[in-house]
Amino acid sequence: MSQLQRMTIAPSQLQQEQILLTPQQQHYLKRVLRLRDRDRFIVMDGLGKWWLAHITGEQAQVLEELTVKTELSVSTTLLVALPKGSGFDEVVRSCTELGVACIAPVLSDRTLLNPSPQKLERWRRIAAEAAEQSERAFVPTILEPVGFNDAVANATATHRYICEARGEYPHLKNVLTQISGEIVIAIGPEGGWTDRELEQALAHSFQPVSLGKRILRAVTAPLVALSLISAACEL
Amino acid sequence: MSQLQRMTIAPSQLQQEQILLTPQQQHYLKRVLRLRDRDRFIVMDGLGKWWLAHITGEQAQVLEELTVKTELSVSTTLLVALPKGSGFDEVVRSCTELGVACIAPVLSDRTLLNPSPQKLERWRRIAAEAAEQSERAFVPTILEPVGFNDAVANATATHRYICEARGEYPHLKNVLTQISGEIVIAIGPEGGWTDRELEQALAHSFQPVSLGKRILRAVTAPLVALSLISAACEL
Numbered sequence: 001m002s003q004l005q006r007m008t009i010a011p012s013q014l015q016q017e018q019i020l021l022t023p024q025q026q027h028y029l030k031r032v033l034r035l036r037d038r039d040r041f042i043v044m045d046g047l048g049k050w051w052l053a054h055i056t057g058e059q060a061q062v063l064e065e066l067t068v069k070t071e072l073s074v075s076t077t078l079l080v081a082l083p084k085g086s087g088f089d090e091v092v093r094s095c096t097e098l099g100v101a102c103i104a105p106v107l108s109d110r111t112l113l114n115p116s117p118q119k120l121e122r123w124r125r126i127a128a129e130a131a132e133q134s135e136r137a138f139v140p141t142i143l144e145p146v147g148f149n150d151a152v153a154n155a156t157a158t159h160r161y162i163c164e165a166r167g168e169y170p171h172l173k174n175v176l177t178q179i180s181g182e183i184v185i186a187i188g189p190e191g192g193w194t195d196r197e198l199e200q201a202l203a204h205s206f207q208p209v210s211l212g213k214r215i216l217r218a219v220t221a222p223l224v225a226l227s228l229i230s231a232a233c234e235l
Numbered sequence: 236m237s238q239l240q241r242m243t244i245a246p247s248q249l250q251q252e253q254i255l256l257t258p259q260q261q262h263y264l265k266r267v268l269r270l271r272d273r274d275r276f277i278v279m280d281g282l283g284k285w286w287l288a289h290i291t292g293e294q295a296q297v298l299e300e301l302t303v304k305t306e307l308s309v310s311t312t313l314l315v316a317l318p319k320g321s322g323f324d325e326v327v328r329s330c331t332e333l334g335v336a337c338i339a340p341v342l343s344d345r346t347l348l349n350p351s352p353q354k355l356e357r358w359r360r361i362a363a364e365a366a367e368q369s370e371r372a373f374v375p376t377i378l379e380p381v382g383f384n385d386a387v388a389n390a391t392a393t394h395r396y397i398c399e400a401r402g403e404y405p406h407l408k409n410v411l412t413q414i415s416g417e418i419v420i421a422i423g424p425e426g427g428w429t430d431r432e433l434e435q436a437l438a439h440s441f442q443p444v445s446l447g448k449r450i451l452r453a454v455t456a457p458l459v460a461l462s463l464i465s466a467a468c469e470l
């Protein structure tokens with residue numbers, strides 16, 4: 001199965017086992033991938049479902065639904081302060097590989113960058129590509145950037161963590177035992193969270209955690225957190 | 236302590252509590268960092284020792300030895316197939332942050348790139364910078380690239396792992412309980428190890444392990460492995 005090409009469609013494109021391909025998708029399948037009539041490929045709806053399909057003329061038809069086992073057993077939202085430069089591309093790509101469900105870029109006291117709509121579009125494209133490459137069934141949601149206080153105030157997950165490099169907090173691995181349902185984890189910018197931000201998070205029931213004794217870059221910390229969360233979900 | 240500037244010296248530069256600075260180091264301390272006589276900074280020998288020192292004229296003097304707690308309790312060697320492009324820079328930087336002791340670039344069946352001496356020099360510089368930034372006491376060793384078979388044949392660590400994406404192997408986190416001493420872990424190129432390489436590793440007592448159900452890029456897998464190893468070393 002890993003040899004078949006994969007493509008993500010909007011759920012509305014699937015109607016009664018027929019897949020209504022867009023002109024771009026037709027071009028991609030027939031010109032770029034050079035698939036011909038009856039050639040098979042995998043269709044994902046980005047919401048957890050996979051199907052085996054084949055080309056029929058200008059459209060495609062579902063042959064069977066596939067069972068996927070590549071998603072985490074917990075739904076993880078990453079609240080992450082936007083790093084400088086192009087570092088966020090790599091955060092989106094790697095965290096998608098590691099199973100993140102949702103990435104919420106936050107504007108923190110130390111990073112007031114407000115990214116352009118083109119950036120957001122770019123991150124969504126990277127997430128879709130990375131989900132395909134890592135054989136996930138689900139394309140993570142990339143939210144519009146939001147202020148830190150709104151992000152923590154609106155968190156609904158049962159398990160809420162904020163990573164803080166300085167201070168004597170429990171290690172993330174020690175709070176991730178017997179986890180289920182939803183996790184939200186906040187990871188700060190270069191220089192860390194301000195005291196005010198940490199207080200805001202605590203006021204909204206976020207638990208401060210450590211990612212270890214070494215100081216990590218803002219672009220490394222999300223990968224470490226997701227590595228530990230995804231490992232905690234494995235048997 | 237985190238506010239003080241840090242500099243790595245060769246062990247031979249320290250003689251009877253005097254630090255014999257090179258002209259480059261003098262320039263860096265006095266012109267770039269603008270330190271003046273009696274200003275204090277941290278000196279690391281890259282082998283696990285830190286000292287508080289201060290400037291005395293053209294040289295520096297040790298004031299006291301410092302205790303550091305930022306190193307892993309196990310010594311981890313990463314055998315890693317060279318990825319295409321500049322991906323190795325990021326592997327060196329991130330794995331240094333995460334506490335790796337030694338990185339051995341290997342030439343695998345699927346990556347026969349033989350990097351230039353300039354590349355090796357560059358990776359060593361990145362490792363030194365990343366060790367300073369992450370407040371480590373130890374600069375990881377970057378070995379000369381070596382063939383995969385030699386690398387596995389010469390491994391001396393008690394704990395030997397090879398990461399393999401396809402196949403039903405135990406998860407790395409499950410073999411890392413009560414670990415001590417030395418670990419060597421081999422991480423493959425895009426496309427994975429060949430069957431021949433996997434057999435060679437098994438013949439040298441490497442245990443195949445999984446990093447989870449999702450397919451990771453060659454540049455992400457080392458970070459995930461080091462994240463789990465460094466977490467396993469934390470209380």
